Structures are given as C-alpha cells and as structure tokens.
Amino acid sequence: MHTAFWPHADLPDCFDPAVPLPEEMRKRLIEYFEERSLFGHTETLSRYAVHWAVVMENTRRPVPSLPDPYEPLLTLWQRGGEFPVEHGRATFWPWRLPLEPREKYLSDKPFVSLESAALDALDAEHVD
Numbered sequence: 001m002h003t004a005f006w007p008h009a010d011l012p013d014c015f016d017p018a019v020p021l022p023e024e025m026r027k028r029l030i031e032y033f034e035e036r037s038l039f040g041h042t043e044t045l046s047r048y049a050v051h052w053a054v055v056m057e058n059t060r061r062p063v064p065s066l067p068d069p070y071e072p073l074l075t076l077w078q079r080g081g082e083f084p085v086e087h088g089r090a091t092f093w094p095w096r097l098p099l100e101p102r103e104k105y106l107s108d109k110p111f112v113s114l115e116s117a118a119l120d121a122l123d124a125e126h127v128d
Contacts, residue, residue: 008044011069012051016059021051039084045073075114079123 012019029050033043049070056063068074076083076092089096112118 008041008048010048010051012048012055015052016055016061018060019055019058021047021054025050025054039082041085042077042082045070046077049074072110072114075119079119 012021026047029043029047033046052068052070056068081092083090083092085091085099088099090099091097112122
C-alpha cells in the first residue's frame with residue numbers, strides 16, 4: 001500500500017481491485033453526503049468502509065481473520081463523533097495525534113478500548 005495515502009488508504013482497492021463499489025451504492029453515498037456538512041475525509045472513509053464490506057462479501061481471495069479495519073471509525077461516527085485533520089494532526093478530542101508513518105501506529109492493542117462502557121466513561125469524563 002502506498003504510504004502517500006496514509007491515513008486514508010483505499011484498503012478495499014488494495015485488497016481486491018477486482019471488486020468495485022457498485023454504482024448504485026456510490027450514488028447513494030454521494031446523495032447522503034450532499035445533504036450533510038462533514039469533513040471531506042469523512043465522505044472518503046465512509047465510501048471505503050462500505051466498499052470494504054462489499055469486497056469482503058464478494059472477493060474470491062482468502063479473507064483474513066482480522067477485525068474490520070473500519071470498525072473504530074464506524075463506532076466513532078455512530079456515537080456522533082467526527083475528527084478534523086489539520087496541519088498534519090488528527091484531532092480525536094481530547095487527543096491530537098500527529099500523522100506519523102503508519103508503521104509507528106502498528107500494534108495489536110488498541111489506543112483505547114472500543115467497548116461501550118469504556119467509551120461511555122471517556123465521554124462522561126470529557127463532555128461539558
């Protein structure tokens with residue numbers, strides 16, 4: 001995967017470029033985002049998340065037994081969150097993370113737990 005696209009790499013296309021995002025889904029995503037005011041990368045990452053699901057259902061390649069790479073973003077969005085990327089940093093309030101080479105972030109342990117109780121506790125701690 002080319003690092004120039006980090007942190008917004010097109011994982012579905014990297015995994016299996018033979019499985020496209022269906023045109024009807026692409027159009028529905030465009031319509032959805034036309035009605036909302038969100039950060040530009042949110043639209044791109046949402047398209048990748050939907051395309052990933054399509055690839056996982058339709059690929060002829062062996063599917064890795066790994067967690068869905070988009071699950072943390074989906075959880076963030078389902079909880080009403082979003083994150084800006086400015087000046088080489090992604091802000092996940094209260095954290096501002098520099099966009100370092102992806103190798104620096106590779107870990108088998110998440111930055112924070114994605115369990116609902118842990119996220120609820122973080123929200124309670126940081127919400128006015």
